[in-house]
Amino acid sequence: MGKVISIANQKGGVGKTTTAINLSASLAALEHKTLVVDADPQANSTSGLGINPKEVELSIYECMLGETDAKDAIVKTSVDYLYVLPSHIDLVGAEVEMVNVDNREEKMKNALRSIKDDYEFIIIDCSPSLGLITINSLVAANSVLIPVQCEYFALEGLGKLLNTIKIIQNRLNKNLEIEGILLTMYDVRLNLSNQVVEEVSTHFKQMVFDTIIPRNIRLSEAPGYGKPALYYDAVSKGAISYLNLAREILSKNGVS
Secondary structure, three states: OOEEEEEOOOOOOOOHHHHHHHHHHHHHHOOOOEEEEEEOOOOHHHHHOOOOHHHOOOOHHHHHOOOOOHHHHOEEOOOOOEEEEOOOHHHHHHHHHOOOOOOHHHHHHHHHHOOHHHOOEEEEEEOOOOOHHHHHHHHHOOEEEEEEEOOOOOOOOHHHHHHHHHHHHHHOOOOOEEEEEEEEEEOOOOHHHHHHHHHHHHHHHHHEEEEEEEOOHHHHHHHHHOOOHHHOOOOOHHHHHHHHHHHHHHHHOOOO
């Protein structure tokens, strides 16, 4: 059975989608069959993996509403071992449509149940909110990876997210674990970046990944070409960092 990892932080611009794309591509490059579930209406993970959201006929939206099976919506990417369950702007309306539905927090979990055994890892890219879609993503997950940027206000909102995770653990998904906190957008030249690394590492200790993701122009450019950084510039610092993160996650989960 595949491990489901949600990448969540209600704060925008912290590197959730960049992490979803590049972590999944790195796991795939290491020959672990991986699925990206794009749970963000902006569909940036979808386009960043070379799939045009405007041409998507079936998406996570239809799966959550029970209109189609997830297997019929999954698309193979150009990367070996890597697949995507795409998103669409229609996902914006899903929260409204599910307001009065029974067990509304478990719609994604139910949608993914039939495909969990088909992949070693399922990576869910959450939207920058703590709305119903993100809650669905956390209920469906085995663990949550939290990107935190090495900038001012880095810890802003992190407490609220950890509190939400605790509520979900108590009420909806008692098996949900924190995969780790990932420091992103690190600039070695800035004292502020080093201060944030020290502060987060001191406060959260073993919860923080050893791998730190640097600011890297190749990470920013690659989505414009519909490619993960590893397949855009394999020797870039960004690509190498996400490959190291993938290895760290594999080691943590006892996978060779």
